[in-house]
Amino acid sequence: MASALLDRLVFSSLWIGGAAGALTAAASLAMGIPVPWTAVGVALSGTVFVYDVDRLRDLPRDLDTAPERSAFVARNHGTLRGLAIGAGIAAAGLALLIGPRCALVLGPALILGLFHRRIKGFAWGKSSYITGSWLLVVVGLPAIAGPRPARLGWVASIVAASLFANAIASNVRDREAAVARLGVGRAMTVARVVAGLGLVLAALAPPGAVALAAIPALTLASLLAFRRGERYGLVVVDGALLAGGVAASLLLALG
Numbered sequence: 001m002a003s004a005l006l007d008r009l010v011f012s013s014l015w016i017g018g019a020a021g022a023l024t025a026a027a028s029l030a031m032g033i034p035v036p037w038t039a040v041g042v043a044l045s046g047t048v049f050v051y052d053v054d055r056l057r058d059l060p061r062d063l064d065t066a067p068e069r070s071a072f073v074a075r076n077h078g079t080l081r082g083l084a085i086g087a088g089i090a091a092a093g094l095a096l097l098i099g100p101r102c103a104l105v106l107g108p109a110l111i112l113g114l115f116h117r118r119i120k121g122f123a124w125g126k127s128s129y130i131t132g133s134w135l136l137v138v139v140g141l142p143a144i145a146g147p148r149p150a151r152l153g154w155v156a157s158i159v160a161a162s163l164f165a166n167a168i169a170s171n172v173r174d175r176e177a178a179v180a181r182l183g184v185g186r187a188m189t190v191a192r193v194v195a196g197l198g199l200v201l202a203a204l205a206p207p208g209a210v211a212l213a214a215i216p217a218l219t220l221a222s223l224l225a226f227r228r229g230e231r232y233g234l235v236v237v238d239g240a241l242l243a244g245g246v247a248a249s250l251l252l253a254l255g
Contacts, residue, residue: 021043195216
């Protein structure tokens with residue numbers, strides 16, 4: 001029962017959507033902004049929309065690199081299509097509540113997400129644009145949705161290190177981009193070093209941003225024990241972003 005529920009959360013993109021929402025909340029608090037729940041909602045629902053659209057459109061190519069997820073998508077094609085439509089409507093409605101400024105960050109992120117299937121083969125480009133699009137949402141969106149942010153550079157740098165390391169690990173699973181050039185061993189070394197850099201940045205950061213260390217710490221832990229299996233990447237590596245965002249949010253809220 002628990003395994004089946006986890007499969008639904010992971011393969012429907014709700015798991016990675018939850019990670020986006022948790023990172024948005026953590027970034028907001030680290031920037032001294034009361035959590036804008038509209039921004040958290042946009043991050044969660046927008047991520048579900050983009051990822052489900054990509055998985056529905058790219059199903060034939062994903063059969064080799066993500067067979068279990070692809071089988072789930074094939075079995076639940078109609079349900080996932082409905083979920084994507086509902087998530088897109090929710091994201092658009094919440095974005096309207098934030099105001100027109102959110103188009104400055106959501107527009108580029110949406111374009112990159114929808115064109116992902118065409119540009120994801122470009123070496124370091126894939127990890128870079130994925131990191132950039134996520135940063136626009138989880139850091140940029142609360143930064144424009146709330147009052148003037150503090151520690152913006154520190155927050156963006158710490159979160160970016162975790163996202164970049166996660167993206168490289170995802171490339172290992174898909175055997176794409178930089179991994180195809182460097183090989184698995186070297187690519188994972190880079191990912192671990194980058195996650196470690198995120199920890200160093202968190203240790204050097206002003207007090208309000210130190211709690212964000214939970215995000216690169218859990219990301220690094222997932223990479224040190226890395227397994228190339230599909231479920232490990234989708235559940236554990238992506239789950240490290242979710243758990244890190246939740247942990248950092250709690251530390252910041254309680255501290």
